[in-house]
Amino acid sequence: MPRTFTPKVVTANDLMEGDVIYLTSEDRWTRDLSEAELITDEAHAQVRLLDAQRQTDIIVGAYLADAVAGENGPEPTHFREDFRRTGPSNYAHGKQEKATQPRA
Amino acid sequence: MYRYSEFDTAFLEERNKQFRAQVERRIDGSLTEDEFKPLRLMNGLYLQLHAYMLRVAIPYGTLSSAQMRQLALLAEKWDKGYGHFTTRQNIQYNWPKLKDVPDMLDALAEVGMHAIQTSGNTIRNVTADHFAGAAADEVADPRPYAELLRQWSTDHPEFQFMPRKFKIAITGSENDRAVIKAHDIGLQLIERDGVLGARVIVGGGLGRTPMIGKELSEFVAFDDLLAYLEATVSVWNQIGRRDNKYKARIKITVHENGIDTIRAKVNERFLQVRPQFKGADMALLEEIKSHFAPPVFREGSVASFESAYTTDPVFRSWIDTNIAPHKNADHAIVTISIKKHGATPGDATAEQMRVMADLAEEFAYDELRISHEQNVILPHVHKSDLPAIHAKLKEYELATANIGLISDIIACPGMDYCALATARSIPVAQQIATRFDELKLEHDIGHLKIKISGCINACGHHHVGHIGILGLDRAGVENYQITLGGDGTETAAIGDRTGPGFAYDEIVPAVERIVDAYLEQRESSEETFLQTYRRVGMAPFKAALYPEAQANAA
Numbered sequence: 172m173p174r175t176f177t178p179k180v181v182t183a184n185d186l187m188e189g190d191v192i193y194l195t196s197e198d199r200w201t202r203d204l205s206e207a208e209l210i211t212d213e214a215h216a217q218v219r220l221l222d223a224q225r226q227t228d229i230i231v232g233a234y235l236a237d238a239v240a241g242e243n244g245p246e247p248t249h250f251r252e253d254f255r256r257t258g259p260s261n262y263a264h265g266k267q268e269k270a271t272q273p274r275a
Numbered sequence: 276m277y278r279y280s281e282f283d284t285a286f287l288e289e290r291n292k293q294f295r296a297q298v299e300r301r302i303d304g305s306l307t308e309d310e311f312k313p314l315r316l317m318n319g320l321y322l323q324l325h326a327y328m329l330r331v332a333i334p335y336g337t338l339s340s341a342q343m344r345q346l347a348l349l350a351e352k353w354d355k356g357y358g359h360f361t362t363r364q365n366i367q368y369n370w371p372k373l374k375d376v377p378d379m380l381d382a383l384a385e386v387g388m389h390a391i392q393t394s395g396n397t398i399r400n401v402t403a404d405h406f407a408g409a410a411a412d413e414v415a416d417p418r419p420y421a422e423l424l425r426q427w428s429t430d431h432p433e434f435q436f437m438p439r440k441f442k443i444a445i446t447g448s449e450n451d452r453a454v455i456k457a458h459d460i461g462l463q464l465i466e467r468d469g470v471l472g473a474r475v476i477v478g479g480g481l482g483r484t485p486m487i488g489k490e491l492s493e494f495v496a497f498d499d500l501l502a503y504l505e506a507t508v509s510v511w512n513q514i515g516r517r518d519n520k521y522k523a524r525i526k527i528t529v530h531e532n533g534i535d536t537i538r539a540k541v542n543e544r545f546l547q548v549r550p551q552f553k554g555a556d557m558a559l560l561e562e563i564k565s566h567f568a569p570p571v572f573r574e575g576s577v578a579s580f581e582s583a584y585t586t587d588p589v590f591r592s593w594i595d596t597n598i599a600p601h602k603n604a605d606h607a608i609v610t611i612s613i614k615k616h617g618a619t620p621g622d623a624t625a626e627q628m629r630v631m632a633d634l635a636e637e638f639a640y641d642e643l644r645i646s647h648e649q650n651v652i653l654p655h656v657h658k659s660d661l662p663a664i665h666a667k668l669k670e671y672e673l674a675t676a677n678i679g680l681i682s683d684i685i686a687c688p689g690m691d692y693c694a695l696a697t698a699r700s701i702p703v704a705q706q707i708a709t710r711f712d713e714l715k716l717e718h719d720i721g722h723l724k725i726k727i728s729g730c731i732n733a734c735g736h737h738h739v740g741h742i743g744i745l746g747l748d749r750a751g752v753e754n755y756q757i758t759l760g761g762d763g764t765e766t767a768a769i770g771d772r773t774g775p776g777f778a779y780d781e782i783v784p785a786v787e788r789i790v791d792a793y794l795e796q797r798e799s800s801e802e803t804f805l806q807t808y809r810r811v812g813m814a815p816f817k818a819a820l821y822p823e824a825q826a827n828a829a
Contacts, residue, residue, distance in 0.1 A: 187302070187373050189326035228304035231322055249751050251690065254699075258325055259691035261619045261701045264355055264370065265325040 179216050180207040180245050181223045182255070183233040190265070191255045192230065193245075194223050200230065202266060204256040205244030210235075276339050276642065277422050277566045279387040286430075287384045290391065294318045295377035302374065319390025320376055323694050329368045329376060330393040331383060335403035335421040335445070336364035336645040340632035343643055345386040347628035353379050358628070360613060360621040362685055362734055363442070364402050364645045365393060369692055391429060396437045398428035398508070404446040404453045405646035408569060409608050409654035411600040415464050415471055417447040419564040420497070423556065427501060434508055438515035439523035441508060442480075445473075449765060454647060456488040456767035457481055457739055459525045460507065465494060472496040477507060477537065478529030481733035485769045486526040489534045491541065497560070499545075502552040506544035510537065570640035572603045573657055580658040590665050592718070593676040598661070601654075607661060609639075609653040610646070611668060612675040612683065616712040620686045620704050621649030630671045634664055647736075648685055650678065680717045681725060681790070682708035685736055689729025689746060690753075696729035698746025698753040699779075703727055706783045711790075720790060723804040726761070739763035741805050742789060743770045744782065755782040759789070759816055760808045771813055773820050785820055792819035 181194035185202075192200040193207035201207060210216040216235055223233035236252050238245040247253045258265030279287075294314070301311040315321075319330040331346070338346075346366055350358045353375045354368040361367055371379060383389055392399055401421045408416040424443060428434065434441070444458040455461025461476035472494050479488025495503045511525045514532070529537050583590050599608040611631060614620050623631075631651055635643045638660040644652035656664065668674040677683045684707060687693065689700030704727055711717045726740030730747075737743030743758035755777050758770030777785045790804075792815050797807045808816070818825050 184322055189322055189373070191325060227307050231308050250753060251748075254690055255324055259369075259701075260699060261622075261691055261705065262355075 176211075176213040176216070177237050177248075178239060178245075179210045179235040180204065180238045181210070181216075181219050181233060182207070182236045182252075183223060183230040186229050186231055189231075194219060194233075198222070202269075204238070204247065204252075205241070207238070207245050209238055209240055209245040276337065277334070277387075277418075277563065283387070284384075287389055287391075290318070290389070291377065291380045291384055294380060298373060298377050313395070316394040317391070318376075318380065319393035320371075321394065321694075323369070323688075323692050324690070324696075325692070326370045327373060327376070328692065329371045329379060329390060330361070331366050331368070331388060331390045332393050332400040333364050333366060333388075333645050334425050335401055335407065335418050336405050336647075337403075337407075337418060338643040338645065339386075340636040340641050340643065342386045342388055343628050343632035343635065345382060345388070347625040347632070349379055349382060350628065351625040352382075357622050357624045359619070359688065360623065360645050360649045360651070362647050362649065362687070362736055363400055364405070364647055365400060366645070367688070369688075396435075396439050396441075398424075398431070398434055398441045398443065401425055401428070402442070402444045402453060402458075402647060404448060404451075405644040405648075405652050406452060406599060406608055406654065407447060407644075408567065409601050409606075410448055410450075410452075411602045412450050413447040413602065414449075414466050415447045416567055416569075417445040417462070417464050419560060419567050420462070420464070420473075420500075421445050422563050422566075423501065423560050424504070426559070427505075427556070433505075434512065437508075437512050438517045439520060441511075441525070443504075451763075451765040451767070452646075454736070454739065454763040454767075455479070456765075457485075457736070457763060458488065460504065461488050462500075467494050467496075470496050473500055475500075475503065475507070478526040478534070479767075480524050480526040481736060481738045482524070483521060483731045483733075484524075484527065484530075485733070485738040486530060487767050487769060488526075489529060491534065491538055498554075498557060499549065499552075501556045502549045503541070503545055505552075506541050506548045509548065510540045510544050514540070570642075570655060572606055572655065574605065575657060575659055577605055577658040580661050583662040587662075589669075589674075589676075590662060593665055593674055594661065596676045596680060596718075597678045601656075603655075605658055607656050607658050609656050609661070609664060610678045611651040611653065611673050612677050613650050613673075614677060614683050614708065615672050615675045616677075616682055617705050617709045618672075619701050620684050623651070627671050627673055630667065630673065634667060638664055648683065650683070677708075677717065679722050679724070681711050681720050681723045682717055683724070684708060685724075685726040685740070687728050687730075687735035689727075689735075693729060695732060696746070697731070697748040698729050698755065700727040700729040700735055700744075700746055703744060703746070703755065703779075703782055707786055710783055710787065716790070719800065720794070721800065721803055723790075723793075724763075725786070736763060737761070738769045739767065740770060741808070742786060744786075747776065749776065753779045755779070755785075757782075757785065757789070757820070759813065760805065762805060773813065773817060774824075775821070788819040789816055792816050 728735035761770030
């Protein structure tokens with residue numbers, strides 16, 4: 172039996188800054204995971220990934236990352252994605268400088 | 276200190292110009308990421324978890340004060356005010372922007388530095404004993420030979436597309452501070468019948484298949500060494516596996532073929548290669564040697580040092596841990612700890628880099644070294660200057676007296692920065708150091724090296740840590756495996772796994788239990804952790820780590 176599809180977001184790194192970014196449903200890139208489009212349909216996920224991968228002049232390394240619906244939008248399911256959306260734990264650098272995401 | 280020739284300068288200028296154009300073409304969309312990636316990696320530029328990372332080579336870990344100041348400038352102007360010294364004697368900047376990198380490389384070129392071959396399947400930065408040229412136990416300064424290897428390997432046409440990366444380390448001492456047995460090739464300079472040469476070790480390495488290097492030749496004279504090394508790399512380049520990147524390093528080639536077969540092939544290849552080396556390399560080596568002539572060591576009374584040592588206990592503690600014997604009895608080698616308790620191992624701020632540069636210029640014949648243990652060294656210091664140096668270091672949080680102790684931890688960047696990592700290492704290091712500082716036990720515990728890697732690639736050298744910690748992802752949770760009894764010196768050994776791993780919040784208490792077991796087991800305070808482990812074996816440590824398993828078995 173094929174595995175059940177788990178919800179995803181499209182994520183990548185920004186070409187110029189390298190920062191972690193997410194694709195929104197309005198086809199915009201956001202630095203805030205809670206604004207990302209949470210994709211619940213597998214076929215749609217593949218289309219959205221293709222949409223992202225076409226944009227090679229502004230992003231790098233697009234892929235589908237597992238996420239779940241939270242109170243304020245998508246939330247990560249794996250600690251790696253939690254670090255990606257937050258920044259390093261030894262300094263308040265990266266996204267934490269703008270304090271968009273409190274650390275869980 | 277090596278000074279760039281016109282050729283070096285022109286070569287670097289050309290490379291930097293090429294890379295600037297490549298970055299422009301990437302930004303304007305004419306290069307795809309697939310096309311650009313190998314080009315940026317050739318220039319030390321990685322894309323990590325949150326940002327780009329620029330890895331700058333510090334050849335054989337040697338810097339002048341001007342170079343250190345330039346590293347500070349890069350940190351301040353194009354990064355977040357700090358740099359991270361690595362286990363390969365390099366420095367990494369964690370936050371550069373793509374458009375700024377060409378300017379960073381130009382700034383490095385101004386002081387004879389670059390980021391070439393800090394990535395990719397090439398011969399990487401040649402590392403050396405960080406006490407080179409100063410150590411009391413040295414046969415010869417290994418850095419002239421390391422510089423010859425840098426020139427030989429840079430852009431070497433035969434060695435640009437090898438099965439995998441290739442790392443060479445070199446030491447001039449019997450006491451191995453350069454971990455030569457965990458490198459693809461390790462060289463130990465020795466003298467035989469008045470002729471300088473090297474013992475050649477091959478096929479060491481850490482990563483997922485850790486191996487201690489084996490002796491390929493007990494002695495190769497300098498005249499033949501470059502040809503011999505070319506033959507060695509050439510044999511591996513030909514028969515090394517390209518079907519599986521995890522089986523591609525020379526350690527696997529040596530393991531699969533056996534050291535005797537490899538030796539025979541190298542000897543055969545050596546006879547072919549040797550006639551191509553007509554002595555130009557030896558002429559070059561002579562020229563390079565002149566760049567590394569030792570400074571004229573100043574003379575003077577060391578009375579002020581002796582009186583400070585007697586009267587100031589903080590100074591005395593720092594001297595007892597952070598100072599190593601120098602070949603000139605009135606001088607000392609100072610290791611500046613970049614491991615303040617609770618701070619990130621290997622991270623120095625731009626201000627700290629400038630302070631160390633100033634100290635080097637004023638007191639240390641303008642030389643600095645970076646150690647693979649992520650500390651900074653002033654290799655030549657007259658003892659009378661030690662009190663002034665210590666006072667200055669204290670002002671800038673650089674006077675931690677912990678070299679070789681439990682808080683002098685090697686830690687890779689781990690999942691706080693690295694895209695390959697499977698768990699964090701930095702916070703584990705921070706917590707261990709903080710905990711043992713609170714316990715005020717570390718001077719009593721004595722010599723104990725903890726090394727932490729955030730993935731199986733082992734940049735944190737965990738296999739050769741007296742206590743090694745490896746961070747893994749176990750079913751979506753960080754989990755830490757422990758090894759004991761590893762050793763990165765001339766008595767090199769791979770550590771033994773204790774058993775099941777520990778969760779993130781269990782790992783510091785687990786280390787504490789290991790240390791308690793050691794304190795209980797040791798015969799005297801003179802017996803180090805490693806000596807105790809070698810005497811008593813794993814059992815008492817296992818009992819301390821897994822009390823439940825012991826209870827169940829009983």
